[in-house]
Amino acid sequence: QVQLVESGGGLVQAGASLRLSCTASGRTFSNTDMGWFRQAPGKTREFVAAIRRIGGFSYYADSVLGRFTISRDSARNTGFLQMDSLKPEDTAVYYCAATLPGATATRYTSTYKYWGQGTQVTVSS
DSSP: OOEEEEEOOEEEETTOOEEEEEEEESTTGGGSOEEEEEEOTTSOOEEEEEEOTTTTOEEEOTTTTTTEEEEEEGGGTEEEEEEOSOOGGGOEEEEEEEOOTTOOOOSSGGGOOEEOOOEEEEEEO
């Protein structure tokens, strides 16, 4: 079992940066892949970024490529999403997610077994 807690959201102006953290409890976190998703009001939850436990391979949604960076510190059971050059369209609740141990991260929510409660990111113009 893995429990996830996000932090680091807030209200910023366009062009600013935020760093989201995802702290995991449970012994199996290091064996999971993880991802970040977001959900804006009235919209479906969408993929933002994912990182694999093996090799640290990461990939991103086109809308955030070059602006966001996903990383993880498995020794500290923590994942991160560095968000730079934020835009108003980045406004959403951001969720971190983890797969079952041994599973591979994808862009699809169905891949992920464990979810955090979300943290609000609001970008003003």
